[in-house]
Amino acid sequence: MGNKPVKDDTMDLLVSLCKRKGFVFQSSEIYGGVNSCWDMGPLGVELKRNIRDFWWKTMTQARDDIEGVDAAILMHPQVWVTSGHVEGFTDPLVDCKQCKSRFRADQLDTKVCPNCGGELTEARQFNLMFKTFMGPVEDSAAVVYLRPETAQGIYVNFLNVLAPSRQKIPFGIAQVGKAFRNEISPGNFIFRSREFEQMEMQYFVHPSEDQKWFEYWKEQRYNWYLALGINKDKLRFHEHGPGELAHYAKAAYDIEYEFPFGWKELEGIHNRTDFDLSRHKEATGVDLSFFNDETKERFVPYIIETSAGLDRTMLTCLADAYRSEIVRDEKRVVLGFSPKIAPIKVAVFPLVKKDGMPEIARKIYRDLQRHFKCFYDEKSAVGRRYRRMDEIGTPFCVTVDSQTLEDQTVTIRERDSMEQYRVAAEQLAQVLKEKMGPAF
Ligand code: ATP
Numbered sequence: 152m153g154n155k156p157v158k159d160d161t162m163d164l165l166v167s168l169c170k171r172k173g174f175v176f177q178s179s180e181i182y183g184g185v186n187s188c189w190d191m192g193p194l195g196v197e198l199k200r201n202i203r204d205f206w207w208k209t210m211t212q213a214r215d216d217i218e219g220v221d222a223a224i225l226m227h228p229q230v231w232v233t234s235g236h237v238e239g240f241t242d243p244l245v246d247c248k249q250c251k252s253r254f255r256a257d258q259l260d261t262k263v264c265p266n267c268g269g270e271l272t273e274a275r276q277f278n279l280m281f282k283t284f285m286g287p288v289e290d291s292a293a294v295v296y297l298r299p300e301t302a303q304g305i306y307v308n309f310l311n312v313l314a315p316s317r318q319k320i321p322f323g324i325a326q327v328g329k330a331f332r333n334e335i336s337p338g339n340f341i342f343r344s345r346e347f348e349q350m351e352m353q354y355f356v357h358p359s360e361d362q363k364w365f366e367y368w369k370e371q372r373y374n375w376y377l378a379l380g381i382n383k384d385k386l387r388f389h390e391h392g393p394g395e396l397a398h399y400a401k402a403a404y405d406i407e408y409e410f411p412f413g414w415k416e417l418e419g420i421h422n423r424t425d426f427d428l429s430r431h432k433e434a435t436g437v438d439l440s441f442f443n444d445e446t447k448e449r450f451v452p453y454i455i456e457t458s459a460g461l462d463r464t465m466l467t468c469l470a471d472a473y474r475s476e477i478v479r480d481e482k483r484v485v486l487g488f489s490p491k492i493a494p495i496k497v498a499v500f501p502l503v504k505k506d507g508m509p510e511i512a513r514k515i516y517r518d519l520q521r522h523f524k525c526f527y528d529e530k531s532a533v534g535r536r537y538r539r540m541d542e543i544g545t546p547f548c549v550t551v552d553s554q555t556l557e558d559q560t561v562t563i564r565e566r567d568s569m570e571q572y573r574v575a576a577e578q579l580a581q582v583l584k585e586k587m588g589p590a591f
Pocket of ligand 1: 461
């Protein structure tokens with residue numbers, strides 16, 4: 152097609168596109184904003200939900216060995232003592248003595264302030280958990296935490312899920328939900344915020360099979376990003392060295408994506424051993440072991456964890472899909488989302504606002520709405536309407552024109568190839584479904 156890519160400052164352009172088109176807004180913007188929290192707009196909420204659904208269906212609907220839960224954000228405060236978070240969920244904090252900027256010491260390449268070159272204080276350990284009080288009295292006995300990860304809600308429900316689901320080891324529990332971390336230096340748009348959503352799956356295995364399942368989940372999770380439409384060249388594994396491993400982990404890999412601001416973690420795959428269940432068993436006296444009826448063996452399962460950030464995945468989808476190109480001497484901006492996650496799947500237009508075209512187009516629009524998230528637009532020249540849809544990542548546009556009035560066919564225009572072809576209006580939903588492929 153000869154479309155030429157244009158080099159741009161992708162992050163700035165993305166942030167501005169997200170605001171302008173209604174993907175992401177800064178929280179409490181009219182009050183000056185909260186710099187580490189974000190609100191999803193009409194398109195953002197659809198995109199995020201589509202990614203979440205894609206994850207959820209891959210994990211639960213497409214398999215029979217994973218069950219879902221949705222645990223409360225507020226948990227018994229003792230959970231976070233047992234898990235090690237009260238003691239050890241800290242980051243090293245340093246301040247610049249000159250300009251007063253704050254940094255995470257482990258994220259700095261230099262020993263002096265990257266802002267002004269000033270001298271830095273000694274690092275202090277800073278706990279990342281948000282605290283609040285349960286009930287009317289604000290004393291230390293009433294302290295509860297906003298969960299910093301969703302995983303603990305899974306561990307404490309291990310037995311609750313095991314019994315009714317009649318699962319046997321190996322099996323998994325999946326959960327998607329909000330997590331909160333009082334990050335020292337949030338930033339890079341929705342990459343690191345203080346309130347975010349995680350998509351976590353904990354897979355319970357026999358201790359002798361941990362390595363096998365670790366390898367299995369590494370591969371599954373990498374392939375999931377490919378199925379999401381992410382460019383393979385921008386994905387890689389990073390293996391944690393001994394100094395990087397979390398206190399609970401025997402082995403860990405991150406899946407990383409090459410963002411415009413560098414290679415960064417998207418998801419962690421961890422072999423957590425029997426650390427979590429053993430600790431909770433010890434703290435509560437509840438026997439969190441598994442009894443195998445056939446072998447008569449009782450054991451505390453090992454856990455292989457896959458822990459992904461939903462907001463980070465959304466940013467990955469946006470950054471990966473974004474392109475700006477010159478087509479016939481005109482710039483076009485495209486979000487080339489996979490149809491699976493595109494916030495709007497189909498736009499319907501009458502070519503012109505006369506000759507009964509809007510009425511036919513509206514009827515088609517209403518019919519398609521039962522199958523897909525659609526958008527109707529009759530304002531401005533059709534070329535501009537196509538461009539507006541390209542910019543928000545709509546994979547298909549359907550146009551009703553004068554030929555429709557004669558033979559009941561409509562034009563489908565594809566976002567990526569810009570190819571156009573005619574199909575019978577009555578076959579439209581079926582044709583579009585086939586073009587979009589399976590939902591997950
Ligand atoms: P980092 O080193 O970047 O702080 P982490 O190793 O502490 O991350 P995990 O505790 O393994 O992260 O969390 C699992 C996933 O949750 C991460 O891979 C990421 O996608 C997501 N996540 C963690 N912290 C944040 C955050 N502050 N904002 C958005 N997503 C986050």
